Amino acid sequence: MGGISFIRLLAGLILAAWAHAVFCADAPSAPERAAAEAHVLLLNSYGPGRVGIDSVTEAFVNRLHASGIPLEHIHVEYLHLNQPNADLVAQARRxxxxxQYGGQRVDILLALQQPALNFAFDQLAELAPSAPLLTDSQPLSKQMAVNKRPIFHYPIVPDVGATVKEAMQLMPRTRRIVIPGGVSEADRAFQRQAEVDLAPWLRQLQVEFLQNMSWAEQMRYIANLTPDAVVVTGMFNRDRDGYTLPTIDAARDTMRAANVPVFSLFDTVVGEGAVGGAVRNLQQSGVELADHVMAILAGKQLAAAALTEVPAGPVQSMYDWRQLERWKIDPSLLPAASFVNRPPSLWQAYRGAMLGAIAIIALLAGLVLVLLSHWRRSA
Incomplete structure (x- = not known):
């Protein structure tokens, strides 16, 4: 009896240890529980209805919610900073x-594009002053000089250099890169980054930024380019005359107007007239942005300095098969690329008919074998 009791006791201890291990493995840690209870405030520079920002925002919110943060804790504000007199109403927005949020819990702020980042520094320094700020834009040195909160930089910015590299692989006779653009804060931030990306190409290529023209002048200009030029869709929000347009609509204008191939920097316009490029997948960027938020809140991503860089995923080589055919560009030059509007193979196009034909042939072959077998027995 004593031996049986000991065995039962040992089995009970083993079962208890196993249950404890399973519970501990499944139970979230204290930082993870705190992250799930956090309040997140996202500041968008402009209004809704912009395909790129909407893609990022939707994927971001969905990912946070799937990670355990209630929708009621995810706050999204559109600052409309491209509207006329935005500077005059900044104090009212503040x-x-x-x-709305001064007396509420805010555990982390996000600012998408340069205008929202500038607004956060200039107008919201007192809002949750110890909460970290995650942004896709590069803070200015004067902003960092007075900053008191941890800043994390996640570069959603497109890789102009990678797209130009692929353009040169596809069209090696190219000598001019033409980039339409605007003069808003976000537009100028894009141009600064593009100039850095394209610096290695300046001995080989002539790079033209068109931001000093009105938007109408830019469209007329790219309608009359020489065959050695290609256009790269840039960032556009406002031209020198105050004309405003979402970047996606500016890209569509560009694709309609250009008389040479148009390369893209974002996946949202591949399939609408752009040849393609080394594009930034904006939904994936929204997912990555949310994952960084969760890592920061859970203490897994710590501030290494006043400005901490967090990685963005690689750009993706994506092309429109129809546009490649239109401009007589060989898609085999980019074997790793993915394609939209690619014609289906014979098997993909006629799979049902081919399977039906195979079934009929098999049935007829079976009948022939049966008849042959019957004929041989009769003979």
Whole structure:
């Protein structure tokens, strides 16, 4: 009996240890529980209805919610900073946001594009002053000089250099890169980054930024380019005359107007007239942005300095098969690329008919074998 009791006791201890291990493995840690209870405030520079920002925002919110943060804790604000007199109403916007969130819990702020980042520095320094700020834009040195909160930089910015490299692989006779653009804060931030990306190409290529023209002048200009030029869709929000347009619509204007191939920097316009490029997948960027938020809140991503860089995923080589055919570009030059609008193979196009034909042939072959077998027995 004593031996049986000991065995039962040992089995009970083993079962208890196993249950404890399973519970501990499944139970979230204290930082993870705190992250799931956090409040997140996302500041978008402009209004809704912009395909790129909407893609990022939707994927971001869905990922956070799937990670355990209630939708009621995910706050998205559109600052409309491209509207006329935006500077004049900045104080009113500040007062509204401070009234709405000043007395509320905010565990992390996000600012998408340069105008929202500038607004966060200039107008919202007192909002949750110890909460970290995650942004896709590069803070200015004067902003960092007075900053008191941890800043994390996640570069969603497109890789102009990678797209130009692929353009040169596909069209090696290219000598001019033409980039339409605007003069808003976000537009100028894009141009600064593009100039850095394209610096290695300046001995080989003539790079033209068109931001000093009105938008109408830019469209007329790219309609009359020489065959040695290609166009790269840039960032556009406002031209020198105050004309505003979402970047996606500016890209569509560009694709309609250009008389040479148009290369893209974002996946949202591949399939609408752009040849393609080394594009930034914006939904994936939204997912990555949310994952960085969760890592920061859970203490897995720590601030290494006043400005901490967090990685962005690689750009993706994506092309429109129809546009490649239109411009007589050989898609085999980029074997790793993915394609949209690619014609289906014979098997993909006629799979049902081919399977039906195979079935009929097999049935007829079976009948022939049966008849032959019957004929041999009769003979």
């Amino acid at each position: 007062a509204l946001l401070m009234a």
